[in-house]
Amino acid sequence: DSGVTQTPKHLITATGQRVTLRCSPRSGDLSVYWYQQSLDQGLQFLIQYYNGEERAKGNILERFSAQQFPDLHSELNLSSLELGDSALYFCASSADRGETETQYFGPGTRLLVL
Amino acid sequence: QQQVKQSPQSLIVQKGGISIINCAYENTAFDYFPWYQQFPGKGPALLIAIRPDVSEKKEGRFTISFNKSAKQFSLHIMDSQPGDSATYFCAALSTGTASKLTFGTGTRLQVTL
Numbered sequence: 302d303s304g305v306t307q308t309p310k311h312l313i314t315a316t317g318q319r320v321t322l323r324c325s326p327r328s329g330d331l332s333v334y335w336y337q338q339s340l341d342q343g344l345q346f347l348i349q350y351y352n353g354e355e356r357a358k359g360n361i362l363e364r365f366s367a368q369q370f371p372d373l374h375s376e377l378n379l380s381s382l383e384l385g386d387s388a389l390y391f392c393a394s395s396a397d398r399g400e401t402e403t404q405y406f407g408p409g410t411r412l413l414v415l
Numbered sequence: 416q417q418q419v420k421q422s423p424q425s426l427i428v429q430k431g432g433i434s435i436i437n438c439a440y441e442n443t444a445f446d447y448f449p450w451y452q453q454f455p456g457k458g459p460a461l462l463i464a465i466r467p468d469v470s471e472k473k474e475g476r477f478t479i480s481f482n483k484s485a486k487q488f489s490l491h492i493m494d495s496q497p498g499d500s501a502t503y504f505c506a507a508l509s510t511g512t513a514s515k516l517t518f519g520t521g522t523r524l525q526v527t528l
Contacts, residue, residue: 303458334516344459344504344518359515391458404516406451406458 304328305407307392313413319380322410326373326394332356333375334395334404335367339388350375382414418442419507421519428526434492436522438505441486445507449516450479450490453502462503463490495526 304327314320326333335347337360346359350369361367364382369375379386389411393404420439428434438448447466451459465472465479465488472479478491492499505519 303460305458336516343520346515346517349515357515393458403449403461403464406460408456408458 303405303407305392305394305405307390307407307410309410310408311411311413313415314382315415316382316384318382318414319378320382320412322377322379322390322392322412324375324377324392324394324407326375326392327396327405330394330396330405331373332395332397332404333369333373334393335361335375335377336391336393336406337388338391338409342388344391347377379412384414387412387414418517419505419519421505421522423522424520425523426525428492428495428524430495430497430526430528432495432526434490434495434499434524434526436490436503436505436524437487438489438507438519439485439487440507440517442507442509442517443486444509445517447508447510448479448481448488449506449508450477451504451506451518453504453521459504492524495524497526497528500524500526 306325308323331352334349338344347361349357367377389409391409393406395404449464450462452462453459463477467483476493481488502521506516
């Protein structure tokens with residue numbers, strides 16, 4: 302158990318809808334990262350927050366947004382969902398801004414868009 | 416653009432054998448190279464990592480070999496066990512900058528009895 306929690310575990314929704322994925326980092330970790338894992342694209346970095354502020358951005362679509370709250374939990378919002386958004390979404394956390402490397406991954410949220 | 420290339424895509428090894436997974440990178444700014452292990456239904460878990468100032472790092476049955484000039488690194492699993500059956504991802508990171516882990520495409524390892 303990495304100490305990173307994600308809810309929900311599974312999510313089934315329809316195209317055009319909006320969903321929110323939630324992540325609680327390990328106790329004391331200030332950075333939260335979001336990744337998307339799909340069969341054709343592998344593990345792709347989406348975005349990082351450090352202590353409430355956006356620190357790094359990857360291949361995140363404009364339909365997606367994230368935020369980190371004062372209690373350090375984070376939410377990833379996916380809107381106008383398309384079939385291709387079906388994937389596993391992982392959250393990871395680290396103690397610092399990312400310079401010293403170790404990221405601990407949560408169990409993921411499996412999103413299915415029908 | 417795929418910045419970390421991983422091979423093979425899948426690997427079948429007999430119990431007790433050596434599993435070898437290779438990765439190559441392009442970005443010379445990468446200075447941290449972790450390997451992650453992922454079991455079905457679970458998130459990736461850090462297995463072992465190396466920095467380019469050393470050519471080899473060993474932790475138990477797992478060894479990373481690193482060739483800075485060739486921009487290649489590999490994971491060796493000695494005495495492979497059925498419990499090692501998982502998907503392995505190499506990754507690379509440029510510490511000190513925007514900390515985006517770039518992952519390889521993964522290798523599905525199956526260790527047979």
